[in-house]
Amino acid sequence: MSMISKMLHALGSIRFAVYLLLCTAVLLFTGSVCQNIEPGIFVPLNSLMLFDWLRTFGLENPSRTWWFFLLITVLLLLGINTFICTALRTAKIIGLRNHKSIMAMLFTLSPHIMHFAFLILMTGYFVLYTCGINSYNNIMKPGIQRHVPGSDIRMELREASFYPVDHSVNESLKDMHVDAKCTVVFFDGDKTDMRTAGLNRPCFYKRYSIHVADFNPKKAKSMPKDVWINFTIRKNAGIPLFIAGIIIFTVGVLLYVTPVLSKRNYSGSRFQGSRFKVRLMKYEERKPTLNPEP
Amino acid sequence: MKELIHNLFLSGCILYFPAIVAALAGWKTARNLFYLAAVALVFLSAVVRIYYNWPLMCLFQEPYLISLFVAIITLYLYARKDERSVVAAGILSVAISIFTLLFPGDIYTSFVKTNSLFAHLFSVLSSLARAAYMCSGALSLWMLIVGTFSGNEIKGSGQVLIKNLIIAGFALHSVGMFFGALWSYAGWGIPVQWESHLFLGMAGVWFFYSFYLHLHLAGRVKRASLSLAASLGGILVFIFTFLPDTGKLRLPELMR
Numbered sequence: 001m002s003m004i005s006k007m008l009h010a011l012g013s014i015r016f017a018v019y020l021l022l023c024t025a026v027l028l029f030t031g032s033v034c035q036n037i038e039p040g041i042f043v044p045l046n047s048l049m050l051f052d053w054l055r056t057f058g059l060e061n062p063s064r065t066w067w068f069f070l071l072i073t074v075l076l077l078l079g080i081n082t083f084i085c086t087a088l089r090t091a092k093i094i095g096l097r098n099h100k101s102i103m104a105m106l107f108t109l110s111p112h113i114m115h116f117a118f119l120i121l122m123t124g125y126f127v128l129y130t131c132g133i134n135s136y137n138n139i140m141k142p143g144i145q146r147h148v149p150g151s152d153i154r155m156e157l158r159e160a161s162f163y164p165v166d167h168s169v170n171e172s173l174k175d176m177h178v179d180a181k182c183t184v185v186f187f188d189g190d191k192t193d194m195r196t197a198g199l200n201r202p203c204f205y206k207r208y209s210i211h212v213a214d215f216n217p218k219k220a221k222s223m224p225k226d227v228w229i230n231f232t233i234r235k236n237a238g239i240p241l242f243i244a245g246i247i248i249f250t251v252g253v254l255l256y257v258t259p260v261l262s263k264r265n266y267s268g269s270r271f272q273g274s275r276f277k278v279r280l281m282k283y284e285e286r287k288p289t290l291n292p293e294p
Numbered sequence: 295m296k297e298l299i300h301n302l303f304l305s306g307c308i309l310y311f312p313a314i315v316a317a318l319a320g321w322k323t324a325r326n327l328f329y330l331a332a333v334a335l336v337f338l339s340a341v342v343r344i345y346y347n348w349p350l351m352c353l354f355q356e357p358y359l360i361s362l363f364v365a366i367i368t369l370y371l372y373a374r375k376d377e378r379s380v381v382a383a384g385i386l387s388v389a390i391s392i393f394t395l396l397f398p399g400d401i402y403t404s405f406v407k408t409n410s411l412f413a414h415l416f417s418v419l420s421s422l423a424r425a426a427y428m429c430s431g432a433l434s435l436w437m438l439i440v441g442t443f444s445g446n447e448i449k450g451s452g453q454v455l456i457k458n459l460i461i462a463g464f465a466l467h468s469v470g471m472f473f474g475a476l477w478s479y480a481g482w483g484i485p486v487q488w489e490s491h492l493f494l495g496m497a498g499v500w501f502f503y504s505f506y507l508h509l510h511l512a513g514r515v516k517r518a519s520l521s522l523a524a525s526l527g528g529i530l531v532f533i534f535t536f537l538p539d540t541g542k543l544r545l546p547e548l549m550r
Contacts, residue, residue: 014511021505028498032534035494045488128484169295170346178349178409200410200480211483234483242485246472257465 012084020078027074030067038064047136050129079122086115106255113252121245128238136213138231145187148208149233154187155210160227164220175220180212182229197231208235299343303358304546306335307395310388317384326372329384333365336391351408354399356421356539361391363425367459379455382436383429390428390536397540412477419470420496424535426463427503430456431528434521441518453517456524457510464503471496495534502527 010016035042041057041064048056058065090112097105135149140157148155163179181198186205195203195210202211214230313328340362343352368383407413434456475485487493506523509515 014508018505018508018512021501021508025498025502025505028494028501029530029534032494032498035488036491036538039489039491042488045486046482046484125486134483165349172403173347173350176406178406200407200412200477202480202483209483211481213482232483239479239485242475242479246475250469250472253465253468257461 008084009088012081012088014085017078017081017085020074020081023074024071024078027067027071031071034064034067041065045129047134049131049134050126075122079119082115082119086112086119103259107259110252110255113255114249117245117247117249117252120241120248124238124240124242124245126238127241128236132236132238133208133234135233138233139228140231141228148186148205150235151206151208152189153206153208155205156185156187157182157229158185159183160215160229162215162217162220177215177218177220180215180229182212184210207237208233209239295342295346299339299346300546302335302339302342303391304395306332306339307391309335310391314388329365330369333362333369336362336365347404349409350404350406351413351417353404353408354539354541356417356424357390357394357399357536359418359421360425360428360536361387361394363422364390364429367425367429376455378436378440379433379452382432385436386428386432394540395546397543398546399539399541407481410477410480412473412480416470416474416477419466419473420535423463423467423470424531426459426466427499427531428528428536430459430463430524431526431531433459434524435528438518438521438525453520456521460503460506460524460527464500464507467496467500467503471500491538492535495538499527499531499535502530 038061041061044057045053054069058068090109093105093108093112133150138146140146140155142157142160145154145156147153160180160182162177163181164175165173165178167173167176179199181196181201184195184197184203184205186193186195188206193205195205197203197210197212199212199215202209204210211232211234212229213232216226216228309328309332313325313332316322316325316328336358340355340358343355343358346352364383364387368380368387371379371383433452437452437456478487479485506520506527509520509523
């Protein structure tokens, strides 16, 4: 076996993955303790980009942030390990495609679907924290226009409506506005576009997402003249990757969990997964060079 | 209404005691009746708690939900006629409920951004996952203790049950965290909330159980080591994802 091949198998081995996963868990638990001691250091990560945070809060508080630097390194190694492991094993499974039913194939592929989704999620997080536009406290009153950050597009708030809850048993919720809906008009050169945004329902325009962060009036009986909505405006390429990762991971989980929890793969009679697994194991025994495990 | 929520949960916890006495005395019917009544009261308390704040989500409701879900898992194990697992999960369900009663995170106010289906799904699924993890931890700890005293090896069937509980917990945890991320994105524009006191602990638990599941693939790992890892997982779940949602010690008023 060549040196490169040996290195590839070592980097993509399950044993290495086990150590990396344990390291990641330990670092996150350490981070949880550090965050509880001084939460103020980590809250700016909601608005700052990763490298800006590392340069400022990260380097200024090494006693509380050292674990974060290590975590990035370990996650990078875990990404490499997952990529190699998934690529090698998926290729092996696809090589055996003529020996199994479609269900067995999907079941055997399901962990690798989750691994693939994990890689997409990690990439999504990285893109999310390294590039994009975050703009906070864009307080707007109806009829007033403002520029969308980082562009010539102007936006205007129109028709804001608020929804109180009619709660008979909880006095603190009575007449409280629990939802807000508004129309946002975008002026882009000669073009005008309208979108509807609401609480927990952002609107999207040209890769920008507009989120309702806060609003007034809070109660149905407040002064109706003092109407404003505070928007958070973001532009981020990481979100589509992140959503794709979520969907693919969930599909992988469902494909894996359904037969495992209904014991179909253990019986062998109702589901061919186990028989296929035996074939796969025999195949791996015949080709020990493909197996990264000792 | 707050009094009703408290009194229902308190009554449920009180009913666990005659269930324990009946279990020790070997009166199966009485034990089952008291236990079922206790679970019904804890369930009612959780339902009223959710209804009280609906459509918003009640903050710090998770310890109460976890107490309920651990009790439901115990009933499920009883239905499977797995007597040894029922003892371990039953002890856990009583202990967790009493702990929640003594250290309540009784905060009934909420904030408007919890008015989201994603928020409710996140809370319920992540509580269910934590309950499954804790049960697997209790089961493996019980098997380790019983195995040490009786000199018997841990049986394979017990390991399969523990592994299946962990797989179910891991799947629910993953999907629950995704709902949490979607809620965070819809509300704040970013899928991670660094203000959250739970985020890093939940992520740590997720990676720990990824480690546990990969351990099965690594080969040549003894059953005792797997049980130790599952027990440690239960303890970590308690420290990092259960304790942060509880409050300070407050002796319960008998009836409000």
